[in-house]
Amino acid sequence: GAVVSQHPSRVICKSGTSVKIECRSLDFQATTMFWYRQFPKQSLMLMATSNEGSKATYEQGVEKDKFLINHASLTLSTLTVTSAHPEDSSFYICSARNRGRTEAFFGQGTRLTVV
Amino acid sequence: QQQVKQSPQSLIVQKGGISIINCAYENTAFDYFPWYQQFPGKGPALLIAIRPDVSEKKEGRFTISFNKSAKQFSLHIMDSQPGDSATYFCAASIEYSGGYNKLIFGAGTRLAVHP
Numbered sequence: 001g002a003v004v005s006q007h008p009s010r011v012i013c014k015s016g017t018s019v020k021i022e023c024r025s026l027d028f029q030a031t032t033m034f035w036y037r038q039f040p041k042q043s044l045m046l047m048a049t050s051n052e053g054s055k056a057t058y059e060q061g062v063e064k065d066k067f068l069i070n071h072a073s074l075t076l077s078t079l080t081v082t083s084a085h086p087e088d089s090s091f092y093i094c095s096a097r098n099r100g101r102t103e104a105f106f107g108q109g110t111r112l113t114v115v
Numbered sequence: 116q117q118q119v120k121q122s123p124q125s126l127i128v129q130k131g132g133i134s135i136i137n138c139a140y141e142n143t144a145f146d147y148f149p150w151y152q153q154f155p156g157k158g159p160a161l162l163i164a165i166r167p168d169v170s171e172k173k174e175g176r177f178t179i180s181f182n183k184s185a186k187q188f189s190l191h192i193m194d195s196q197p198g199d200s201a202t203y204f205c206a207a208s209i210e211y212s213g214g215y216n217k218l219i220f221g222a223g224t225r226l227a228v229h230p
Contacts, residue, residue, distance in 0.1 A: 044220050108157055
């Protein structure tokens with residue numbers, strides 16, 4: 001299967017700072033990337049969808065100014081959590097899909113802890 | 116209508132037994148139904164997927180059964196092994212205008228295979 005690399009796998013930051021998470025497709029062109037948030041023992045909640053070169057489409061209830069998504073190239077998307085607060089602590093997961101293909105492949109996830 | 120209902124929430128199976136997880140949906144616009152396997156602290160991994168024009172798909176020990184008229188699909192894990200212990204998510208894909216699609220996830224099933 002296709003490989004999606006997410007970095008970092010774990011990050012701890014202080015409240016009020018910003019954190020950037022990278023998502024890379026290693027062996028295919030990711031025309032669409034998705035960002036999810038997952039709370040312990042719960043399902044994946046879609047935060048936003050981004051198409052390469054376009055602004056991200058955010059799901060209802062997700063603050064676009066707080067969760068900045070950039071998808072500037074066909075292999076890289078970034079999620080920046082701005083002015084992080086303890087309630088932003090969660091497991092963030094990206095997935096990527098190539099145009100014309102239905103399969104979506106997931107990164108390893110990033111455990112964010114805001115202290 | 117956008118929901119995918121998954122059951123059971125948790126499942127305990129003896130080694131060598133058959134694990135069965137069920138999902139149901141309402142929206143007939145869903146056109147792709149993948150199953151993902153997730154280990155703790157990791158991103159979901161695509162296990163097997165099916166389209167609604169097929170009633171069954173088998174890959175190794177994993178089989179999807181699809182009932183279009185009942186709007187239900189299930190995952191069967193034959194000869195379950197302790198290494199299969201993980202959380203399993205069913206999902207359904209829907210395409211929106213503009214050519215992009217997104218996955219709607221079930222709530223997940225935590226499978227424990229006892230030796």
